[in-house]
Amino acid sequence: MRYFAISSGVQIGALLTATALAGWLCFSTVSVAFHGRALAAKDAELERERINYHRMVAEAQANEATVISFMESRMEEFDRTAYEFQMRHETLRQLVDFAEQLTGQDLAPSPELDDGRVLMAAAPADPTPREARDPLVAVAALSDSPEDQISYLMGEQDAVLAQAEDATEARLQNLRAVLRLTGLNIEDVIAENREGEERGGPYEPISASDFINTPSSAGGVELDDVFSSRIARIAARLLEVEELEDFIDNGPLGVPIGVAHRETSPYGTRLDPFTGRPASHAGKDFAAYRRAPIIASGPGRVIYAGWRSGYGRTVEIDHGYGFVTRYGHLHEIAVRRGDTVERGQRIGGMGSTGRSTATHLHYEIWYNGSTMDPERLLRAGRYVQQG
Numbered sequence: 001m002r003y004f005a006i007s008s009g010v011q012i013g014a015l016l017t018a019t020a021l022a023g024w025l026c027f028s029t030v031s032v033a034f035h036g037r038a039l040a041a042k043d044a045e046l047e048r049e050r051i052n053y054h055r056m057v058a059e060a061q062a063n064e065a066t067v068i069s070f071m072e073s074r075m076e077e078f079d080r081t082a083y084e085f086q087m088r089h090e091t092l093r094q095l096v097d098f099a100e101q102l103t104g105q106d107l108a109p110s111p112e113l114d115d116g117r118v119l120m121a122a123a124p125a126d127p128t129p130r131e132a133r134d135p136l137v138a139v140a141a142l143s144d145s146p147e148d149q150i151s152y153l154m155g156e157q158d159a160v161l162a163q164a165e166d167a168t169e170a171r172l173q174n175l176r177a178v179l180r181l182t183g184l185n186i187e188d189v190i191a192e193n194r195e196g197e198e199r200g201g202p203y204e205p206i207s208a209s210d211f212i213n214t215p216s217s218a219g220g221v222e223l224d225d226v227f228s229s230r231i232a233r234i235a236a237r238l239l240e241v242e243e244l245e246d247f248i249d250n251g252p253l254g255v256p257i258g259v260a261h262r263e264t265s266p267y268g269t270r271l272d273p274f275t276g277r278p279a280s281h282a283g284k285d286f287a288a289y290r291r292a293p294i295i296a297s298g299p300g301r302v303i304y305a306g307w308r309s310g311y312g313r314t315v316e317i318d319h320g321y322g323f324v325t326r327y328g329h330l331h332e333i334a335v336r337r338g339d340t341v342e343r344g345q346r347i348g349g350m351g352s353t354g355r356s357t358a359t360h361l362h363y364e365i366w367y368n369g370s371t372m373d374p375e376r377l378l379r380a381g382r383y384v385q386q387g
Helices: 008-103 131-142 146-180 186-196 226-250 374-386
Strands: 112-114 117-119 262-265 268-271 278-281 284-287 293-295 300-308 312-320 323-333 346-350 361-367 370-372
Touching (some): 008 226, 186 226, 284 374, 370 374
Antiparallel strands (some): 112 117, 262 284, 268 278, 300 312, 312 323, 323 361
């Protein structure tokens, strides 16, 4: 066996080396352990930040979708409101045009759109702008708020409706006053004409939903059915005006002689020219020269043209509304049965045929099968001509 002798210095050096290696190993182990924990903590923090980032992105996307949806709903509401106001303006235009045609008056707020506004011209009776509308104009001029603009437009529309209502009501009252001179129940006359017309189709009543009625959302402007109610009321008045105008245009309100003449015998009870006894006279007599033009007192259709006992040569015209006029004692007849005639058209010449003592026209008006005093319609006709 061989033995090696290790000196104390070598032993001490080896011990120090082993101690240093052991210390380095411990330090490395501890360092790696702490570094791992730091990395794990860093990774956990990064993961939390990533999750938070995704959450924030998702919230931003949700907010964006909400804002877009809100903007789209507001744009739809704005477009709908703009469209409805356009329809209201168009309705007003048609209403005013219709009223002007019937009344023969210029209602002078003929509305025109200019940058979404209604331009109102002062009426002749109102040369200055209405005081009540000045604040609206000022607000609209100074504010870009849609609510203020809509309020301004609604104020202008109310002004148009007010003038249309006034003009229509004035015309309607005038027509009613004229037709009251006839002594007839005009509502019954108009209703009878409706029944006599050839009309048809399914019944589709007009409801408020057919007009403008838009509920507001938060922050919006509510459009109730007041506008549609006023339109419906004015439209009903205008339709009544149209019906009364139609009766004035088509009823037998004209004078049945086209030249100067004189009235020789009224309607009612008189002494019979042949017997000298009291008798009923169902018409009105007018005298002029032989063959004086006898004209239709209103437009209509000839339902009889020929000889009738007691009347001689006779023409009868159906004017609608239950009215038939009869022209008797004619010298000659210028129309035939089935002809359509206009007011003032010559239908024959004055004569003395039939049971007559001299040249004259015997003129009768029949309403629903009974005679009536022609003077009642002639009086209304004279009033219309003077107007």
